[in-house]
Amino acid sequence: MIAEERRERILREIVMRGRIEVGDFAARTGLSGMTIRRDLAVLADRGLIRRVHGGAVLPDTAEAPATGVRGIGSSTRPLATIGLIVPDAGYYFPPLIRGASEAALAAGVRLVLGTTNYDPAEETRQLHRLSAGGADATMLVTARPDVVDQELWRAIAAVETPVVLVERAADGAPTSLRIDAVRSDHAFGAELAVDHLAERGHRSVGLLCRETATAPWIAKGHRRAVERHGLASAPVMTAPSPRWGDDSRADVLREFLDACLAEGVRAAVVLPDELAIGLLSVVEERGLRVPEDFSIVAYDDEVAALASVPLTAVDPPRTAVGRRALETALMRLERRDDAPAHRIKLAPSLHVRESS
Template identity: 75%
Template sequence: MIAEERRERILRELVLRGRVEVPEFAARLGLSGMTIRRDLAVLAERGLLRRVHGGAVLPDAADAPAIGARGIGSSGRPIATIGLIVPDATYYFPPVIRGASDAARAAGVRLVLGTTSYDAREEARQLIRLSESGVDAIMLVTARPQIDDQATWDTIAKIGTPVVLVERSAGGAPTSLRIDAVRSDHSYGAEIAVDHLAERGHRSVGLLCRESATAPWIVRGHARAIERWGLDPSAPVATAPSPRWGDGSTADVLRQFLDDCLAAGARAALVLPDDLALGLLGVAEERGLRVPEDFAIVAYDDEIASLASVPLTAVAPPKLAVGRRALETCFMRLEERDETPSQRTKLAPALNVRDST
């Protein structure tokens, strides 16, 4: 590492944490304390820091290196670089990415994106790639939870880079790992949907979920609300497989689910995700059912629910806020390192009521 690169790292550390401790910083970079002290002396002569016992702090004019000539915290010279690994960059995830990006821009942080295409093996490769590229921390959105999770925990332990899980539970991670997590409380989201339907007199509420990382939480929340309200426990709960090109499997599942609901006396359903809910609306209308008079539908995700022929009431996870909070959690971990306890944050979804209920 050349001298100017070392000094740049020192200034970034000062902006992040307000102080550089020579022994700890030298050990982290694998350098001698004498080398770091020489760099501190040079930077002090330039007026970019003030030396104190054991290290250095920001100068009395505390904006000098953040917004002074050094430009630390600008787009060209970020305070830190944080990786964001997502399964894909479409449908659900653009608001998460945008929330993280907005928070990164405000904090003077560079955001680097990687995708896994829902492949758990690619998840491990992306973690290693970003760590080796020198990112300061990583935000990891689940590829497929509980599919080779142990390999993910092993990789996180191996790379040593701070990791914040996004829309993923840290449950099951070894207690030796300090992992932060930020996610939507999808179980609560399912509960507010069932509450909404029960308050409108429905005594039986079906559930249809496409296979996804979100589905297990939705199933748990639906079951809790059914029990709490004393609703019919025999209401259909069904899973739709990921759609395959032109084979009609999704349409078959929708027809069967509606048949099962009507046979069980269920006149309402919660459906994950939006496009599946739109499909159920179409099947209901083909049968001559009026929505919501004969059958009520609540979608989960609220990406396109408002565009349905009957605008769908929908649960909206706080995707922007999740991305923003995850970035802020990464930044806090970089600022405070092991001085702050790990955080497991859940943010509550909201219910947007429209014509389908």
């Protein structure tokens, strides 16, 4: 190992752990104590560290953040490598990936992306692949929010590097695992939508969700808000995931609208935007006006504003979730077991448009 590579490794150790103990580092790396002390002297002369008895710390504080602004990491010589595993790189996930990428750039961290195509077995393979490839931590975005998955917990324990769950709760994880989790509070987002419609005089609000990772939380929030407002019962239906050439979505939309009209329901929350736009078309085909005869609130706000009647929509804080997940992974690398597990929920926002 050449001198500069060795010093970068030492500096990275100090940034991640807050300090370095010469004896411990020598035992773990096979380097001699004399070599390590010489390298510490060079780094101290450059103003990058401060010598203390038995080792060194960062110049300001042992808990100083690892950021690119400090000049400690760069794109060519990253401070750390953090993996990001997502079900796919399209539709819902680009803002989340962008948020993580921006935070990684600011921190001097390399971000490595992996995709699973919603395959649970691939999640485990990707975790092992990134860990074996030298990732210091992994952020795992999953498509299964409410599943108690013992196989996944075993995989997380096996990789022996920090894992941050993203858009998934850590409920059901063994208490022996220190797992951080960062997600949108989708139940709160559904409550936002129902509150908005109730404030506009609707006494019942239907719910139509595609089979997605978000749907269970939205259904939970919808139930809470309906009970809180004392609203009348309304149709709650699930639409199957679309298949090429399959027209089942149109049948579900018509069935849902028929059920709403039969029960006197004139408002609905619909996940995702594409399904909400489809419902808008079916409503208009019936000669009904939006929002005068039927109000729609979409959930996701990817393309809701582009509908023929711009749709009011709940916007999950995906960019902020990606950014906070990266920051949480860095925190875990820096403080290891000294910090409690973080279970972070970020609230969505409601963008009011013409459909309500």
